[in-house]
Amino acid sequence: MSALVKLTDVSKYYGNIKALEAVSLEVHAGEITCVLGDNGAGKSTLIKIISGLHQHDAGTYEVDGEPVRHSSPREALDHGIATVYQDLAVVPLMPVWRNFFLGSEPTKGRGPLRRLDVRTMRETTRSELLRMGIDLRDVDQPIGTLSGGERQCVAIARAVYFGAKVLVLDEPTAALGVKQSGVVLKYVAAARDAGLGVVLITHNPHHAFLVGDRFVLLKRGAMAGSYAKTGITLEELTRQMAGGSELEQLSHELAREG
Secondary structure, three states: OOEEEEEEEEEEEOOOEEEEEEEEEOOOOOOOOEEEEEOOOOHHHHHHHHHHOOOOOOOEEOOEEEEOOOOOHHHHHEEEEEEEEOOOOOOOOOOOHHHHHOOOOOOOOOOHOEEEEEHHHHHHHHHHHHHHOOOOOOOOHHHHOOOOHHHHHHHHHHHHOOOOOEEEEEEEEEEEEEHHHHHHHHHHHHHHHHOEEEEEEEHHHHHHHHOOOOEEEEEEEEEEEEEEEEHHHHHHHHHOOOHHHHHHHHHHOOOOOO
């Protein structure tokens, strides 16, 4: 099965600084590819390239087997790639349904009588959230009154509704507690089950291992490893994420001499 998105030896330079060096990954329909790394590992740069904010300087970026160089997030979206950032682009005081359709509002009537189709937006928002298993009490409530996890889930449902084939999630559980993180991971899995290819950016190996099918480890802008779920254990993933041999060396140095 061919990949929805495929990056091969992609690099990005800012002057003499190598932000990314020869990074490769594949995203398949109905699978979750997790990109793991600490701060400064290159995760943000990778997101910006996939989402069309920045262009790569070397390597190839393919969507459905065709080489692309997205010049904007809108162009990436036109190719079915939707990105949900950690600092969600929502208007807190607007109702949930208004945020769901923000920038893509349906209208009815013509000319001077043209107006927003509020009823359709309300009903669609409610039914699409329910379809993803999100039962909101009231889609008229301001989205700012929802929990962080619920807001993430609305953003995921929105991307699915507007026809995304690939969903890129930037640290969706970073600022959430255990219970809220579990809620978000449930809807990440629901997007996968709906047939989307998901890229989950995270620094939490436990969250990654719960839902991931493939794992790409980044370290200082370079690949530190690439594994299928069958090829690595949670313990090994955590060890590599924590620095592996470096951590062992550090613990040896810090150990008190008897």
